Amino acid sequence: MIGTAQKIAIEKTKTSKITSVDFDNLPFGSVFSDHMLVCDYRNGAWEAPKIMPYQPISLDPSAKIFHYGQSVFEGMKAYRDKDHNIWLFRPEDNYKRLNVSSKRMAMPELPKEYFMEGLKTLLQLDRDWIPQSEGSSLYVRPFIFASGRGFHASPADEYKFIIATAPSGAYFSSGKVKVLIEETYSRAANGGVGFAKAGGNYAGQFYPTQLAVEKGYQQVIWTDDNAHEYIEEAGAMNIFVRIKDTLVTGPVSDRILDGITRKSILEIAREEGIPAEVRKLKVNEVVEAAKNGTLKEMFGAGTAAVVSPIAAFGYRGSDYDLPQLEKSYASRFKKRITDIQYNRSEDSFGWRFKV
């Protein structure tokens, strides 16, 4: 166990890459900061975390990550305010969810100190990598994967917990997101791993998403695998709709990720008196509402995408445009959340976490 940040050994880079980065034109998640945190699980215990220069990882070809997809991750963002304070958004929720995911994937849970102190120490060291421009942030990726060896299809005996960070711009390069309601492919099974941030959940979405992209959509909205009757989630985002003035989103389940942005939106709605319903949402209800003009908004919510208004959705060969509202719920939630994240407003919820 580690008690304080001081106990994390730090090996600093000799040559910072920071001057080579164009902070005004940041892509998403493809430029990496100088350092990373690495922590090995061996002989039934997590060893002390170390911070070292961002560098390649060496693994045996039989490491189970390559063969059996045993991995979990979290997505977070670090923000810097005008006074150069560093902030995270609800990091303990990421910590809890990481362990929920790990349990489902038969992976060892991580002690809280390793996660929280590791984050703080790494972010303080690489603080200059946190962008300050609007819409940019330091994307923080804690992940755990099976490094133990062997071709037997069973849990590994060794794991690596790593935190790597990437100064990033917007997740969607275009502001206008057009989605396809999917009825052939599925993301998750009842009793499966859909609620976990497990690696394999994402690879399975790539091919159906490619097919949707070929038809002119950016993302797929997944429906239940049984009858494709209900809206589930969008893979990297939970989905909200606004019918008349009521906000609706599906309940979390063993198929649907318990998104931190999703639940923050529900809490803001409650506080602001926006009528919100968490209930199973039929595709038919959304299509009917689009047809009769009561569907006012549709948006995705997730750490990477924040709040992403959906401009149109496709269903059974038809496209349905969403109205462009002056005062949308999406922009209201986005402003409220990002104002808290960047320390531009009060935080009555206690979500902001000072690093």
Add this chain to the structure above:
Amino acid sequence: MIGTAQKIAIEKTKTSKITSVDFDNLPFGSVFSDHMLVCDYRNGAWEAPKIMPYQPISLDPSAKIFHYGQSVFEGMKAYRDKDHNIWLFRPEDNYKRLNVSSKRMAMPELPKEYFMEGLKTLLQLDRDWIPQSEGSSLYVRPFIFASGRGFHASPADEYKFIIATAPSGAYFSSGKVKVLIEETYSRAANGGVGFAKAGGNYAGQFYPTQLAVEKGYQQVIWTDDNAHEYIEEAGAMNIFVRIKDTLVTGPVSDRILDGITRKSILEIAREEGIPAEVRKLKVNEVVEAAKNGTLKEMFGAGTAAVVSPIAAFGYRGSDYDLPQLEKSYASRFKKRITDIQYNRSEDSFGWRFKV
């Protein structure tokens, strides 16, 4: 494109590990041969495969395999007969299935020559690693994973195709396999990736399998995720039952892997005049047959496990023992298949492939 084995560059090991291996006491898939084949996909094309000493792989921490589980694999075995000829079993079917899996995981298909010539060259080089004792073989693991960088949840731009091999004993250390018919957790969704040999399919099974192991079972028999009404597969094996004298197995689907041992058994049954039915198999039918004594056998079929008789199954808190038959279908199929694999019999099917 490569045309012949000669074009595969070979870097031989300077120090063979073979003398350190106890070939009379081989575990499954945890001792690795001297060499491996590595082939990189970059800039939209597969580069020439190389054979090199078995060694660690170096990857960027943002390699998509760690984050999004983009990986596929195959399981094969190489056999050596008394005249030291090397044999594979239906390798072209593994090649085809690898590409079927890759397509579903949005990964590039591999040219046939790379797979077949790569296998042959590697196996000839490491021929002394192929065990000759009954029940042992060289387990061959071709796999492809996403090595390309980036935290964006989208397909990688670089991949590695590797073939590694491991001299191996039996997959199940005990001959008596007891399975649990699962009704809470599920392996695959309709429209999902269950038919693919994709890494994430396996990690998702570990936790439910651990729970079953704690209750005294070795494996889980998966049922459909909708109502848990039908027998699907066992994760590393397809499932067969024998009711009276009729063999029954479920149809392959987008949830069930098209097993090579499975289809070989069906072909043998057809040739030998054993009545066989490929149809949806209700859990209730199996339980009823166990109760009224018409359930004669239950066995798993897969490359690693070959044909594994199931001694008992658990369902809703009760255990059902299977009879111990003198002349079981399982032993008949196992003998027929392994006789072909080890070149101890004629091969009227044309399944044996000389390396």
